[in-house]
Amino acid sequence: MQKHNFFAGPSILPQSAIDATIEALKDFAGTGISLASVSHRGKEFEAVMAEAVALFKEILNIPEGYSVIFLGGGASLQFAMVPFNLLKTKAVYVNTGTWASKAGKEAKLFGEVVEVKNPDYFSLPKNFEVPQDADYIHVTSNNTIYGTELLTDPDYGIPLVSDMSSDIFSRPVDVSKYALIYGGAQKNLAPSGVTFVIVKDEILGKMDRKIPTMLDYRTHIKENSMFNTPPVIPIFTALETLKWIKANGGTEGMLKRNNAKADLLYAEIDRNPLFKGTVAKEDRSIMSVCFVMNDEFKHLEDDFAALTKSKGMVGLKGHRSVGGFRASLYNALELSSVQALVDAMKELEQKHK
């Protein structure tokens, strides 16, 4: 049976990227050696790393003066690395959900944190004051657990840092508006195990504190992400995913794809009397679509879960802290998978209306 992969991450990747990884695990670049067993210092893998960085920059249209590095440890390690490298006295953290909250918590170990937060996570804070003497403001562009997304590149007057773990490459981004963008790659880019960082070079090197070598962005910039052994397989798959993104219209193409999927699903959520969306419409994510059953149909939750499961859909259960359902519509997910989900919603409606 065809599977429809709605997992929140690790999550669906282009089949071409997975197929290429399988071939490379059999024989990497004609070396006769598996990708799992080649030296990262060999010219074949050095070419992969160089091409991945170049294509990453090309597709996101990253201006001069920015570096792109690949690290291990996940976005959660970035929650500490960002303040280690950038927080002198004070930073602003926009708390829009679980992950944003975790990022702010780490920053408090390094200096004063001004938190911006709505009473709940079902909408994004707007029109808030930003202290202009802060070192930076940190946002989480897409909130996977609650389903809100910042679909613009805001200007707060101070350096902007964004965790784009779950929406990088889903839309064009004006990188020049940012001081630093980071993310775990295990949604739109690669299998888990690699983290990307886009950083404006001139913001680094201004701290008095001693930064451990591995936690200093300059270490990895200087060594082209090869200061220590990089996660070879995930970086290889990332390159193949980037090739797929480019072949499918780049970030403009992805945005078109993603809007089509999100529009289809939100239209059904709004139309179908059994379901309702959970977040403010203007803040709805095109990557993480959260919805619940209307109160009078709550008893059908298990039926809907069973129905979608029977049709090969996986990963639709809402995060344990929110409940209900969540469909992650990452780049590689096909419109036909969203159509299958919408069809299941209609089918349940037909049975119970």
Place this chain on the structure above:
Amino acid sequence: MQKHNFFAGPSILPQSAIDATIEALKDFAGTGISLASVSHRGKEFEAVMAEAVALFKEILNIPEGYSVIFLGGGASLQFAMVPFNLLKTKAVYVNTGTWASKAGKEAKLFGEVVEVKNPDYFSLPKNFEVPQDADYIHVTSNNTIYGTELLTDPDYGIPLVSDMSSDIFSRPVDVSKYALIYGGAQKNLAPSGVTFVIVKDEILGKMDRKIPTMLDYRTHIKENSMFNTPPVIPIFTALETLKWIKANGGTEGMLKRNNAKADLLYAEIDRNPLFKGTVAKEDRSIMSVCFVMNDEFKHLEDDFAALTKSKGMVGLKGHRSVGGFRASLYNALELSSVQALVDAMKELEQKHK
């Protein structure tokens, strides 16, 4: 042509582990989803993680009171995490090579470091005094670049920390002698991208300093290495490698295998007038065999490199800081590959004697 993989790391892994990874990338555990795209929170991957930890403990015969965790970031990140978690005022670092030196450098950010070092790296320091008021002593059990190895589990009277990146699972280890053992897994265990830590629980939680969440071992112990998204593919491959180790006699079986390979190669190095070993015989590594050409045959270095290359051997070039040749004889390397290398050494001798 059959390849003989002597890479220093990432390096040769059991073919069964690579084959299983390829199959899982096609369809993981009958889920119909690729290993690259499954949720780490699904029961199938949680089973992989649990079995990997259990088998890791079983094969190394790890006593009660120790935790095993899998992290990202590489051993280089451990160079900072170890002192973050364990260094109160003073630590002893035995500097036996490039990696040991890097570990000591990071520790200096956290407290006083007493360094133990020979005039060069071609032998291991012995019979040195260990200040008994130090928080711990750090050793690097195998030095890949120079080719020395500590083949015993020493007792220095204070907590012992060892970087076993390049010899874990190569021999039985008395874990009870150690406070903490860590290593990048990309030699004897897995593709690059995952780091293992074996830690005695009671040594943790004694620091006054604030430790960032991701750098605190207790975070990962508490969450069974699932505090954040783990490197799924490398952990899967690690489990398959552990199964192979168990099926091949465990650490006793590995030691027998590795001694046979090392004995064969060192015997030829010592016999063949063209070559000589570079380190003190009593400190010779069974994992990283370093050798050079005798002075009167130095002009044959390129010939030997070409000869071995023509026979499908890769990864034999010595590290740029040492020169000459290095054969990494990790667990998965077959005796027949070492025999092929020895045959090439004899062939060169026949031509030029």
